[in-house]
Amino acid sequence: MRAIIALIFVFVFSSCAFAQTTEERLQELEKTMKKQEQSIQELKALQKTVKKQEQTIEEQRKLIEQLTAKTKLAPPPGAPATARAPQTAVAEVQQQVEELKEQVSSVADAQRQTIPSKFNPAIGLVGETIFSYRSQGSEFTGSDRPGGFDVFQRSVELNIAASVDPFAKGYAVINASADPVTGEAAAVVEEAAIQTTSLPCNLELKAGRFFGEFGRLGYIHDHELPFVNRPLVLDQYIGGESMTDGAQLNWLLPIEHYVSLTAGVGDNFGASPNLVAINSNGLTNGEYRPINGLVYFGRGSTSFDLTPDLSLEPGISGLINPHALDRNGEIALPNGTPETLPQYPGSTLTERERSLEGVDFTLSWKPLRSNQFESLIWGTEVLRSGNNYDVLGAGPVFSRYVNSYGMYSYLTYKWSREWSAGFLFEGVENAEDNLNHTFAYSPYITWATSHWNQLRLQYTHTAPNAESGLRPDDAVYLQWAWIIGSHAHGWQQR
Amino acid sequence: MKSNLIRILSIAAIAAVLLSGGPSPAYAAKIRVVTTLTDLADFSREVGGDLVEVNSLATGVEDTHGVPMKPSFVPIMNRADLLVLVGFDCEHAFLPALLEASKNPRIQIGKPGYVDASVGILPKDVPKSTDHYQGDVHPYGNPHYILDPVLAKTAVGNIYNALAELAPQHQAEFKRNRDAYLAKLDAKIAEWKKQAAPLKGVKFVSYHEHWPYFADRFGMVYFGTIELKPGIDPTPRHIEELISSMKAEHVSIVLREPQFPEKVPSQIAEQTGATLVTLPIMPGGIPNTETYIKMEDAIIHGLLAAEQARENAHAMK
Numbered sequence: 001m002r003a004i005i006a007l008i009f010v011f012v013f014s015s016c017a018f019a020q021t022t023e024e025r026l027q028e029l030e031k032t033m034k035k036q037e038q039s040i041q042e043l044k045a046l047q048k049t050v051k052k053q054e055q056t057i058e059e060q061r062k063l064i065e066q067l068t069a070k071t072k073l074a075p076p077p078g079a080p081a082t083a084r085a086p087q088t089a090v091a092e093v094q095q096q097v098e099e100l101k102e103q104v105s106s107v108a109d110a111q112r113q114t115i116p117s118k119f120n121p122a123i124g125l126v127g128e129t130i131f132s133y134r135s136q137g138s139e140f141t142g143s144d145r146p147g148g149f150d151v152f153q154r155s156v157e158l159n160i161a162a163s164v165d166p167f168a169k170g171y172a173v174i175n176a177s178a179d180p181v182t183g184e185a186a187a188v189v190e191e192a193a194i195q196t197t198s199l200p201c202n203l204e205l206k207a208g209r210f211f212g213e214f215g216r217l218g219y220i221h222d223h224e225l226p227f228v229n230r231p232l233v234l235d236q237y238i239g240g241e242s243m244t245d246g247a248q249l250n251w252l253l254p255i256e257h258y259v260s261l262t263a264g265v266g267d268n269f270g271a272s273p274n275l276v277a278i279n280s281n282g283l284t285n286g287e288y289r290p291i292n293g294l295v296y297f298g299r300g301s302t303s304f305d306l307t308p309d310l311s312l313e314p315g316i317s318g319l320i321n322p323h324a325l326d327r328n329g330e331i332a333l334p335n336g337t338p339e340t341l342p343q344y345p346g347s348t349l350t351e352r353e354r355s356l357e358g359v360d361f362t363l364s365w366k367p368l369r370s371n372q373f374e375s376l377i378w379g380t381e382v383l384r385s386g387n388n389y390d391v392l393g394a395g396p397v398f399s400r401y402v403n404s405y406g407m408y409s410y411l412t413y414k415w416s417r418e419w420s421a422g423f424l425f426e427g428v429e430n431a432e433d434n435l436n437h438t439f440a441y442s443p444y445i446t447w448a449t450s451h452w453n454q455l456r457l458q459y460t461h462t463a464p465n466a467e468s469g470l471r472p473d474d475a476v477y478l479q480w481a482w483i484i485g486s487h488a489h490g491w492q493q494r
Numbered sequence: 495m496k497s498n499l500i501r502i503l504s505i506a507a508i509a510a511v512l513l514s515g516g517p518s519p520a521y522a523a524k525i526r527v528v529t530t531l532t533d534l535a536d537f538s539r540e541v542g543g544d545l546v547e548v549n550s551l552a553t554g555v556e557d558t559h560g561v562p563m564k565p566s567f568v569p570i571m572n573r574a575d576l577l578v579l580v581g582f583d584c585e586h587a588f589l590p591a592l593l594e595a596s597k598n599p600r601i602q603i604g605k606p607g608y609v610d611a612s613v614g615i616l617p618k619d620v621p622k623s624t625d626h627y628q629g630d631v632h633p634y635g636n637p638h639y640i641l642d643p644v645l646a647k648t649a650v651g652n653i654y655n656a657l658a659e660l661a662p663q664h665q666a667e668f669k670r671n672r673d674a675y676l677a678k679l680d681a682k683i684a685e686w687k688k689q690a691a692p693l694k695g696v697k698f699v700s701y702h703e704h705w706p707y708f709a710d711r712f713g714m715v716y717f718g719t720i721e722l723k724p725g726i727d728p729t730p731r732h733i734e735e736l737i738s739s740m741k742a743e744h745v746s747i748v749l750r751e752p753q754f755p756e757k758v759p760s761q762i763a764e765q766t767g768a769t770l771v772t773l774p775i776m777p778g779g780i781p782n783t784e785t786y787i788k789m790e791d792a793i794i795h796g797l798l799a800a801e802q803a804r805e806n807a808h809a810m811k
Contacts, residue, residue: 369555
């Protein structure tokens, strides 16, 4: 795993480092500075052009008013026959003037709508409500939502995005959702990041709080998932959405085939499984943080057009948390091999290091002609979680490694612009105890009245094994998600 | 172990340097043009001639607003010198994300390589409000101006300007190509106007709002759309109202763009006695329409045939 992360870093950084000397870099910097100056000049020129256009429109308006006034002075209907020919000509001119007036008005309207908002960010709001029934209470499902009938306002998500300057864009996603226990709403900054738009060497740098690139659905917001709930394996191994405070560098390989490599570093990744202990004593903030007190992650993905309508997008991801926050792992016999990994009665586990690797693919059939009305998507992701523990007990301290696997696979068929349906299969071994596993089966159907209004009905049968201490559960969910304002189709939603 | 690691890292570093070792010689050979739609690709080939290598994201059969975002487009856009787009927000569903993924500063908005073919076009149907109550509305006006061959000439001119600015050493050749193509187009426009004379005043509906510019050019009456609003499928009530108003106003043609399902247009045609005709919205949309001129030919002939069929049916009654 470390080797993979190291390779990605070397791959990304070496391309520029090897290709350029310091002098060349300085020259490039100078060039970039000149380009920046040029861009500023261009913007200023653009401003001047807009002002000129406004002046032109105003002049045209005045001209039209003058022409209209003149035509009104023309002889009225019913004038002598000798005046009829000029009258017809005047009517034609009047009609042309009216047409011109209409055209100028339409342009002026368009300008009025766009120019005043030019420096405002695009703003959108997403709402998402989940109505559900679960046959078991939370003590038997492990969920933070209650059993029985439940209504949950999962998201009220404010999206804001705009260019920062010619070299970067900024965006923020602020989500307010109700606390499962108290019901009180709390706003959380899910993302607030700056992203470069003009780095050389096909590089793109993102910094701030963002969803780090890991896997296929890890960095997709809940309301954009193809089904109601985040897959169990992503919840358990990542801790939900892949939120991190850090930086991420993406490199598009300069070749004719699409290959994208991403490497990132953050203070945490997702939630509980990937929280970081600041030092070897497991102490927290305020203390000195060594380099291994951060989480490192990376992803590589590519794509193949098998036919014009059929494409395959495979990817690999990796994450290493060299200094995981201790979660007091369960006493268990990992991988069924107690002989090689003995466990003493009464001993405890202290989590030390954690790694996560994943492979994923998405097979998409989207007929070019009717892709808005018909498609078939098959997405699958398999993850391996590795937890390294110190075993503390009666005997000497020794390490123990727990390997756990989890996966999800879904198939969604769309047969009209409004309707689609699919099936999701999930299986996951607990990351701290790989004898504890759960399977889940979820058929779902979606009705989208438009891009911005969607209802989804899903049934989920969850079947945990005895080791988990949980009970089989049947649940029905009705998700209603809507969007107002700006809504961009991001690269991830392809 | 350590030496193995060093070996692997060295190989990776060398591979990275080789892969990113500067632009390939092909950059210098031809100007690389990427267009969103096939009509713009045709214009770019006509103006650029042998000096350009043109790729279109759409193949011609897609909906103009729904070209699938394929990762394979990204390297093509990454290497492009020019990106030619329709403008008026026509490509809003797929182009912004692809532009960001392309990591090509030469073709980003505001750069000389970003060629908006709509510059100089007066838009029709500029909405008073951009609320989604109006559907997937275009805030700058209807973007389907290229179906009007006179306005298409403006797009050709914009492509010429961009090429001449990018490669002034070839300006004379681009000008020669442009003038030759515009002359050919002018001759065809005169021919189409003559051919389309019987279509004057003919009322028609289409699935999506593709045709206001075309209808105005050839004197047709664009009666309405089968879609409830842009991007919103028709409701039963809308279909019912459309059918009754089409009957009352003697609308004679139902024009279906091939990207949309046939069922509803077919039902409407059947119930109103109008003729159903399937016509392309960009070159390649139906067979034998590989170029813009062939496509316009197919549209004019298709509409004439539809009107003739309706008249024959009427005469037989």
